[in-house]
Amino acid sequence: MRLLTHNMLKCHVKNCTDPDKQYPLRFKDVQIEQIEYEPNEEFLVRMLPRLDWTALVKTAKDLNIAIPDSVPEDPASDQEFLQKLHTIIMETHVTEGSMVCDGCSHEYKITKGIANMLLAEHEI
Amino acid sequence: MSRPEHVAPPELFYGETEAKKYTGNSRIVAIQAEMTMRAVELLNLSDEGSYYLLDIGCGSGLSGEVLEEDGHIWVGMDIAPAMLEIAADKDVEGDLFLQDIGQGVGFRPGTFDGAISVSVLQWLCNADKTENRPRYRLQRFFSTLFMSLQRGARAVFQFYPENDTQVEMIMGIAMKCGFTGGLVVDYPNSKKARKFYLCLFAGQAAAGQRQELPQGLDSEETASGVANTETRIHNRARGKKSRKPVKDTNWILRKKELARKRGAKDVPLDSKYTGRKRKPRF
Numbered sequence: 001m002r003l004l005t006h007n008m009l010k011c012h013v014k015n016c017t018d019p020d021k022q023y024p025l026r027f028k029d030v031q032i033e034q035i036e037y038e039p040n041e042e043f044l045v046r047m048l049p050r051l052d053w054t055a056l057v058k059t060a061k062d063l064n065i066a067i068p069d070s071v072p073e074d075p076a077s078d079q080e081f082l083q084k085l086h087t088i089i090m091e092t093h094v095t096e097g098s099m100v101c102d103g104c105s106h107e108y109k110i111t112k113g114i115a116n117m118l119l120a121e122h123e124i
Numbered sequence: 125m126s127r128p129e130h131v132a133p134p135e136l137f138y139g140e141t142e143a144k145k146y147t148g149n150s151r152i153v154a155i156q157a158e159m160t161m162r163a164v165e166l167l168n169l170s171d172e173g174s175y176y177l178l179d180i181g182c183g184s185g186l187s188g189e190v191l192e193e194d195g196h197i198w199v200g201m202d203i204a205p206a207m208l209e210i211a212a213d214k215d216v217e218g219d220l221f222l223q224d225i226g227q228g229v230g231f232r233p234g235t236f237d238g239a240i241s242v243s244v245l246q247w248l249c250n251a252d253k254t255e256n257r258p259r260y261r262l263q264r265f266f267s268t269l270f271m272s273l274q275r276g277a278r279a280v281f282q283f284y285p286e287n288d289t290q291v292e293m294i295m296g297i298a299m300k301c302g303f304t305g306g307l308v309v310d311y312p313n314s315k316k317a318r319k320f321y322l323c324l325f326a327g328q329a330a331a332g333q334r335q336e337l338p339q340g341l342d343s344e345e346t347a348s349g350v351a352n353t354e355t356r357i358h359n360r361a362r363g364k365k366s367r368k369p370v371k372d373t374n375w376i377l378r379k380k381e382l383a384r385k386r387g388a389k390d391v392p393l394d395s396k397y398t399g400r401k402r403k404p405r406f
Contacts, residue, residue: 005199005219012230012268023232037217043174043197050176050234112212117201117223117230121255124227124264 001115004047004089007056011101013123021103024055027062030097030110037090044085045076051089060088127286133252138183138204147184147210156242159319160187163240163280164194166308166323166338175237178272179218180225180281181244185211188218191240199236201225226261228268235272238279245283245322249290262294266301273326276335279303281322291320298324310341373399 010023053071060067065088072078075085099108099115106123109116128137138146146152169175174195182188182200184207191198198218202208208220223229226248248265249258269279285291291307298305303324311317325335376399383391 001219004197008199008231008235010230010232012228014228040174040195043176046174047176050232052232112209114205114208114212114220114222117221117227118203119224119227124255 001094001110001113002090003056003059003092003094004051006059006094006099007051007089009099011103011106012117013101013104013106013119015123016101016104016106018103022101023052024059025099025101025108027059027094028098028100028107030063031095032063033093033095034087034091035093037086039083039086040090041076041082044082044090047089048075048085056089063092065092127246127284129247129250133250134247135203135205138207140206143184143204143206143210146207147186153186156186157190159242159282160190160240162310162319162341163187163242163282163321164191166280166321167238167240167278168338169238176235178229178231178236178239178269180229180239180241180269181247182211182218182220183207185214185216185218185220187240187242188216192217201229225265226256228264229272230268231272233271234274236277237274238277239269239273241279241281241283243282243284245281245294246285246290249286249293259293259297262297263301266298266303270302270326275327277326278305278335279324279326281324283320283322285320294322298322302326304335306337308338308340312340312342375399 007024009025011021011025016022048071057067057069067088068081068084072081075081093113094110095113097110099110100106101108104123106119131137167177174197177191177196177198179188179191179198179200182198182202183204185200188198188200188211199221200211200216200218201221201223202211203222203224205222208222211218211220225244248262250256251258273279285294295307303326305322305324308321308323310319310321321340323337328335377394380391380394
């Protein structure tokens with residue numbers, strides 16, 4: 001799973017409604033893999049407003065990935081920034097481990113890059 | 125026509141053997157690709173470029189591969205682990221989730237530029253377990269999906285409705301959850317090629333701009349897919365004459381010659397009639 005997708009995820013357990021704690025899901029015992037992907041600036045610029053930057057910074061720090069603290073004022077023309085962003089959100093994949101919700105402490109397991117989002121009966 | 129959703133729940137029906145069969149069948153692959161392309165067309169993405177799309181019920185990534193070719197970034201979810209495993213082994217580019225869409229999709233608001241789904245929605249109408257209430261599951265699914273789409277984005281579902289009541293139920297719940305849109309029927313006059321696409325709009329793209337429901341395709345000529353034929357089609361180029369008998373005249377002559385050399389006495393004489401087929405007598 002790309003970090004981009006992780007940034008979009010939130011806990012969908014029914015009774016977990018605290019908006020501050022639903023995301024980002026905290027990574028636990030994860031393995032990371034870098035998979036090369038063709039840079040696509042247009043896509044990055046399109047996705048930038050949708051990213052939750054504070055959540056991304058928090059996740060990146062958990063995984064010991066260097067990341068700028070804030071988005072530059074004109075990100076579309078900042079080549080260096082886009083390059084960094086591309087490496088972090090498009091090329092960094094989480095392959096094994098789990099994600100934990102801070103709100104309801106539900107643990108979503110990740111195996112072979114596939115995250116298990118199935119819920120138990122009482123969580124629907 | 126048999127309906128797989130009557131047989132078993134999806135996660136069991138698409139077990140390892142069925143998943144392999146499904147992905148290995150070139151006819152299914154071709155049809156899925158074609159329907160995915162039509163679904164992407166119905167999404168009406170405004171210009172060329174990469175979009176962030178959700179593939180609901182991605183299975184082994186057959187539809188995802190089509191999205192990749194178009195340069196889109198996709199996220200897929202499916203309930204059958206065996207299908208996802210095949211997708212992971214194929215190294216598809218999309219991010220995969222093992223997820224029951226009836227439990228809702230867990231994405232932040234405004235994540236996706238569009239959602240497609242090929243041959244999935246009818247599965248949601250099943251009550252396989254006691255806690256499964258189709259109406260509730262559909263509502264949870266549509267309401268969370270509505271949230272996770274950008275305003276003005278579309279969700280296109282190709283599906284095989286069982287009857288009109290089912291269509292009404294699905295559309296009714298989708299409308300209740302905020303979607304607008306309707307059903308697009310391609311090739312309505314052809315029993316074989318007829319396809320249903322539920323085309324839903326998540327709000328308006330811009331204020332005062334109404335989204336219009338696209339027209340369904342309707343032309344016998346462009347309807348592709350493999351037609352069913354009762355009999356084998358004979359290759360005209362290889363007509364009756366091109367079929368040579370194994371024991372032709374030369375073979376008979378050679379055998380007779382051999383028999384004479386060995387000293388057989390009752391070998392018939394060779395003539396222009398040797399090895400000819402007798403005419404049918406009445």
